Amino acid sequence: MPEYDYIVVGAGTAGCVLAARLSQHPAARVLLLEAGAAARTRAMTVPNAWPENLDSPANWADTTTPQADAGPVSYPRGRALGGSGAINAMAHVRGHRTVYDDWAAAGAAGWAFADLLPYFRRSETAAGRDPQLRGSAGPILVAPAADRHPVAEAFVAGLLAAGVPGTEDLSGARQEGVAWPDLAIADGVRVSPADGYLRPALGRPNLTVLTDCLVTGLGFSNGRCTGVSYLQHGHPAAAQTSGEVVLAAGAIGTPQLLMLSGIGPAGQLRQAGIEPLADLPEVGENLQDHPIAITSYSPAASLPVSKYNHGEACAAVRSPLAGGYPDLHLLPILLPLAPAGSEPGPAGGYALVASAVAPASRGAVRLAGPDPRRPPLIDPGFLREPEDLDRLAAGLLMIREVAAGRGFGQVRKAEVYPGPEVRGTAAIRRYIRRSVSSYYHPAGTCRMGADGTAVVDCSLRVQGVTGLRIADASVLPTLPNAHPNATVLAIAERAAELIGGPPD
Ligand SMILES: Cc1cc2nc3c(=O)[nH]c(=O)nc-3n(C[C@H](O)[C@H](O)[C@H](O)COP(=O)(O)OP(=O)(O)OC[C@H]3O[C@@H](n4cnc5c(N)ncnc54)[C@H](O)[C@@H]3O)c2cc1C
Numbered sequence: 273m274p275e276y277d278y279i280v281v282g283a284g285t286a287g288c289v290l291a292a293r294l295s296q297h298p299a300a301r302v303l304l305l306e307a308g309a310a311a312r313t314r315a316m317t318v319p320n321a322w323p324e325n326l327d328s329p330a331n332w333a334d335t336t337t338p339q340a341d342a343g344p345v346s347y348p349r350g351r352a353l354g355g356s357g358a359i360n361a362m363a364h365v366r367g368h369r370t371v372y373d374d375w376a377a378a379g380a381a382g383w384a385f386a387d388l389l390p391y392f393r394r395s396e397t398a399a400g401r402d403p404q405l406r407g408s409a410g411p412i413l414v415a416p417a418a419d420r421h422p423v424a425e426a427f428v429a430g431l432l433a434a435g436v437p438g439t440e441d442l443s444g445a446r447q448e449g450v451a452w453p454d455l456a457i458a459d460g461v462r463v464s465p466a467d468g469y470l471r472p473a474l475g476r477p478n479l480t481v482l483t484d485c486l487v488t489g490l491g492f493s494n495g496r497c498t499g500v501s502y503l504q505h506g507h508p509a510a511a512q513t514s515g516e517v518v519l520a521a522g523a524i525g526t527p528q529l530l531m532l533s534g535i536g537p538a539g540q541l542r543q544a545g546i547e548p549l550a551d552l553p554e555v556g557e558n559l560q561d562h563p564i565a566i567t568s569y570s571p572a573a574s575l576p577v578s579k580y581n582h583g584e585a586c587a588a589v590r591s592p593l594a595g596g597y598p599d600l601h602l603l604p605i606l607l608p609l610a611p612a613g614s615e616p617g618p619a620g621g622y623a624l625v626a627s628a629v630a631p632a633s634r635g636a637v638r639l640a641g642p643d644p645r646r647p648p649l650i651d652p653g654f655l656r657e658p659e660d661l662d663r664l665a666a667g668l669l670m671i672r673e674v675a676a677g678r679g680f681g682q683v684r685k686a687e688v689y690p691g692p693e694v695r696g697t698a699a700i701r702r703y704i705r706r707s708v709s710s711y712y713h714p715a716g717t718c719r720m721g722a723d724g725t726a727v728v729d730c731s732l733r734v735q736g737v738t739g740l741r742i743a744d745a746s747v748l749p750t751l752p753n754a755h756p757n758a759t760v761l762a763i764a765e766r767a768a769e770l771i772g773g774p775p776d
Contacts, residue, residue, distance in 0.1 A: 276303040276480070278771070279500055279513045281487045281529065282521035283308075284355015285757055286744040286764035288465035289395070290518055292411075292472070293768030295479035303480045303511055304470075305502055307525075308351035310483040316358045316464060319457050319580050323607065325350075325359035334524065334647050339654040340661075341705040346612065347650055348712060349524055353483065354466030356522065357757055360712070362462055362581045364414040364454040366392060366443040367752020367759055368588075368597035375749050379722035381730050383766075391765035392443075392758065398454055402444050411468035412761060413458035417584040420452070422575060423622050424584040426683050427604045428452075430674035431587050442588055442754065448598050450587035455580055456757075465761065485509070488644035490517060490533035490740065492549060497739035503644075516739050516771065520764070523714040523745040527556040527637045528648045530718065530727075535734065544639040550736035554727050558719050559635040560751040561652040562601070562711035564627040565664040565704045566609055567671050568689040570618040572682060575606075582606040588629070588753065591666040593659050597753055599630035600667045601711075602674075611689055611707030618688055624675060626667025627711045629753040632657035637717050654708045664704050665697065713756050718746035731770050743767030 280290045283306035291304040308330060315324035325331060330352040335344040350356035369385035376384035393407035398414050417424070431450045432438055439449035456463045473479055487502045491512070499512030519526045530536055534549030536556060541548045578584060582605055588598035605625055608617030617623065635653030640646050655661045668690075675684055686692075690703040718727035718734075727735060728747055734740040745760050752759050 273499070273510055273512050274303070275512050275514055276301045277513065277515040278302045279511055279517045280304045281500060281517065281519050282306060282355060282525060282744065283353050283466065283470065283481065283483075284350055284520060284522055284744065285357035285465045285760045286767070287520035288354060288357070288470040289761055289764035290520055290743060290768050291479060291481065292469040293765065294771060295473055295476050298478055301478050303482070305485045305487050305500065306353060306481070306483045307486045308353065308483060310353055312353070312466070316352065316354065317461050319362060319455070319460070319462055320578050320582060322359065322361060322462070322581060330359050332647070334650055337649055337651040339652065340708050341702075342612065342654075342708050345654070345709050347710060349522060349714075352466075353470060353481075354464035356712070357465040360757060361583055362456045363583060363586065363755040364396065364412065364443075364456045364758050365586070365754040366447070367754045368447045370596045371750060371752045374596075378749060380720050380749055381722060383720070383730065388762050388766065391762040394765050395761040396758070398443075401441055405444050406441070411472075412456055412465070413463045413468070414454035414456050415458070416452035416454055417580045419579055421578045421584055421606050423606055423683050424604050426680050427624065427674060428585050429679050430677045431602065433677060433679060434670070434674055436587055436589055442586065443758065448588050450585065452584065453586050457580060486644065487521070487529060488532065490529065492737065495737050497737060513739070516741060518767070518771065519740070519742045520744040523559065523717050524637055524648060524650060526742055526744055526746040527717040528639065530555050530734070531639045532642070532644050535737065540638060545642040546639070552727055552736055554719055554725050556637040556717050557634070558716040559637055559650070559652055559714060560631060560716040561635070561654070562627045562629050562631060562713045562751065563652075563654040563660060563664065563708050564625050564711050565668055566611055566623050566625050566689060566707060566709070567668060567675065567687060568608065568610055568617045568623045569621055569675065570685040570688055571620045571622065572685045575620055575622070575683065578606040589670065591663045593663055595630065597630065599628065599663055599753060601627040601629045602667055602671055612709060614689060614707075621688065624671045626664055626671055628660045628663040628667070631660045631751070633660050652710065652714065654710075655705060661701055661704060664708070665700050668700055668704070713751060715745040715748040715751045715756055718742050719749050720747040721749060732767050741767065741771065
């Protein structure tokens with residue numbers, strides 16, 4: 273059986289960082305295993321083609337358990353070199369610094385904003401931004417949209433007119449207000465974690481990257497993780513480690529693999545037909561995501577197609593329920609979106625969307641059975657806590673105010689969803705409950721902390737076993753109030769440093 277110093281499971285956002293950084297040490301033998309294919313398709317490179325990824329083999333294409341009154345919700349995640357970072361919408365935004373300070377205050381020592389700042393900076397090149405806070409030499413090249421879409425322009429102008437402050441940089445000194453956020457696009461081409469980190473490292477003789485490999489289990493000897501078993505193009509194979517296995521299979525895949533390997537809530541594992549090895553009740557729990565509510569409009573005139581990610585602008589604002597930082601995102605999606613199950617939006621139309629980005633609700637990922645090829649049961653718990661519905665209702669009111677404004681008249685013909693008949697608090701709340709969907713930001717299912725019930729300690733080591741760490745979106749104790757990719761890059765950068773060079 274081949275032996276490696278490090279086996280990284282999952283070549284997504286975090287896995288690409290880990291493989292590239294760990295293999296910088298020429299003596300470290302690194303294996304990176306990915307379930308998806310190696311292809312870098314057009315939809316992974318041309319920014320405004322990104323929605324095509326969702327109808328491709330690069331999407332695991334999960335659905336959730338029924339949510340609120342909406343039924344099962346579509347739940348994409350990436351399955352490719354670059355993972356979700358290769359198919360996502362490319363927004364590159366940090367959470368508010370208070371989010372990370374709260375992690376540290378709750379026991380995650382070493383993960384406050386000031387601790388993470390060097391890793392945020394190391395991961396990015398953000399030319400023209402504040403060099404004290406932003407990176408200038410990292411692998412992920414980012415910049416805001418330059419050639420702005422008229423709907424995004426009108427939305428920004430309308431928010432400013434409604435009294436929302438503007439900010440230059442949501443990842444900079446003032447992380448609140450309406451902005452043109454950075455996008456991971458350079459010279460008109462997406463810069464995924466695979467493009468920025470992994471592909472430049474592929475020639476290293478000490479790095480082995482295997483695609484089309486579904487990791488099905490972790491091997492243990494006397495409580496130490498000794499390797500992995502996997503299906504390569506469907507055929508059983510295995511690899512062993514003299515050092516560590518690092519899980520980077522994402523907020524859904526990582527808890528699924530742990531539970532398949534006997535690490536998780538013992539009672540649930542037995543019910544699923546798996547003999548427990550370590551009873552960690554929080555594996556798969558604490559699933560957090562940002563729910564969204566959609567309004568949709570028909571255009572006043574023919575509108576151009578976005579040259580970027582169909583988003584371009586974003587406002588981080590506070591609902592009346594906000595704590596120490598903005599709890600709502602308001603943004604345009606320059607596509608004719610409609611709530612699931614409704615007639616498609618009008619051709620040439622667009623959506624304006626609210627997301628509750630500091631949700632109180634929590635859900636879970638559970639096994640559907642012992643077969644690793646079977647998708648897990650995913651319950652993001654949307655609107656489980658009524659205050660998240662209050663947040664989204666407040667967001668929809670703000671969007672409607674802007675869309676009804678005179679400045680928006682140039683681009684808006686009529687509101688199609690929810691539609692003029694949906695008026696008043698009760699009707700709006702009913703609409704949100706039956707149409708809620710996802711911003712696609714799952715996290716938190718293997719929470720990091722210093723307390724006894726956290727899944728990983730503050731060095732990202734899985735409790736109850738040795739030789740096993742997690743470094744992906746699943747370790748976030750709370751989901752940042754922003755798109756999570758920039759945070760996952762920083763987590764993986766720090767993890768690579770914690771793991772260090774080749775074992776002695
Ligand atoms: C459609 C979409 C749009 C998004 N838009 C944005 C955005 O604009 N900005 C932003 O910041 N965030 C966005 N996100 C979220 C962001 O991309 C993720 O938070 C981030 O990529 C998570 O990184 P990760 O490394 O934890 O997991 P992932 O990037 O999902 O990587 C996990 C990898 O592990 C692999 N894997 C899983 N299980 C196994 C297994 N058993 N064996 C082998 N391999 C396995 C997967 O195939 C995948 O490649 C979006 C996500 C989606 C799906």
